[in-house]
Amino acid sequence: MEETSLQRLIFITSLLCCTTDHVRLTVSPSRSQLFKGESASLSCEEDDSSAGWTLRRNTKIDTRNQCGDEWGEPAGSSCNIIYIVPSDSGVYWCESREGSTSSIINITVSGGSVILQSPVLPVMEGHDVTLHCQTKSPPSKLPADFYKDGSLIRTEPTGHMTIHHVTKSDEGLYKCHISSHGESPPSWISVTEKPSTTHPPTTDSIEPPPASTSLQLVFRLVLHLVVFCPYFISTLLMVSLYQHRPTENHLSVSMVMTSPTQAEQGLDDDYDDVTTEHHF
Numbered sequence: 001m002e003e004t005s006l007q008r009l010i011f012i013t014s015l016l017c018c019t020t021d022h023v024r025l026t027v028s029p030s031r032s033q034l035f036k037g038e039s040a041s042l043s044c045e046e047d048d049s050s051a052g053w054t055l056r057r058n059t060k061i062d063t064r065n066q067c068g069d070e071w072g073e074p075a076g077s078s079c080n081i082i083y084i085v086p087s088d089s090g091v092y093w094c095e096s097r098e099g100s101t102s103s104i105i106n107i108t109v110s111g112g113s114v115i116l117q118s119p120v121l122p123v124m125e126g127h128d129v130t131l132h133c134q135t136k137s138p139p140s141k142l143p144a145d146f147y148k149d150g151s152l153i154r155t156e157p158t159g160h161m162t163i164h165h166v167t168k169s170d171e172g173l174y175k176c177h178i179s180s181h182g183e184s185p186p187s188w189i190s191v192t193e194k195p196s197t198t199h200p201p202t203t204d205s206i207e208p209p210p211a212s213t214s215l216q217l218v219f220r221l222v223l224h225l226v227v228f229c230p231y232f233i234s235t236l237l238m239v240s241l242y243q244h245r246p247t248e249n250h251l252s253v254s255m256v257m258t259s260p261t262q263a264e265q266g267l268d269d270d271y272d273d274v275t276t277e278h279h280f
Helices: 002-013 211-258 262-277
Strands: 023-028 033-035 040-046 054-059 063-066 073-075 078-081 090-095 105-110 114-117 129-135 144-148 151-156 160-163 172-178 187-189
Touching: 023 090, 023 105, 033 114, 040 054, 040 090, 105 114, 105 187, 114 172, 129 144, 129 172, 144 160, 151 160
Parallel strands: 033 105
Antiparallel strands: 023 040, 040 078, 054 063, 054 090, 073 078, 090 105, 114 129, 129 160, 144 151, 144 172, 172 187
């Protein structure tokens, strides 16, 4: 029942909107579980100090309560909890005056003698993560059983377990158990996807065009030749005729000018006769 309530609390709080990358929430000591009576400090690490970030939280007994309002001692953009108790278990986040929020973190306070030391912040995909099963006093390396989503993963004789190259499938609810000491509360481990990187294509990765594309190129080439050839031949013929045309015209004109007609000859004869008739 306790695990179901915690999962529901995480799910409801994860619906907070308007998250921003300009601030992130950190906690010291940097772990998601604490023993009752320990002290903790939460800080809003911000790029813009003028935003006026405030620590807020959701627990089983309060909602959206800010630091200094019945819990914690504010110190600028930080909040100190001198003596932490199980009722302080919940989700914490930073919020600006404009309503922008940071990503949330989950803190669990145990009144028992065993806690699971797990990352309080999401783990990047491909990285390694180590989980420690720790007793309250005295701290020692005892054999521990590790569970994920209620199922036993494996038993580690040294009390710590490393997950190499985590993936999204490793995301889930983890807890541990040490014989004669007890069981830790469960903690959710989040895994963020690794940012994708793009590389320019290399000559080795360039594939030849498919057969259909090659056929289309050949068809277009033949089509252009069929359309272009008649125009090319016609142009050649016109240029050839134009080069021969001036010579023929010149010859025909010369022949007309050098060959007198019969009418002109007749006129010359008549003119001679008239001149003879009027001579005394």
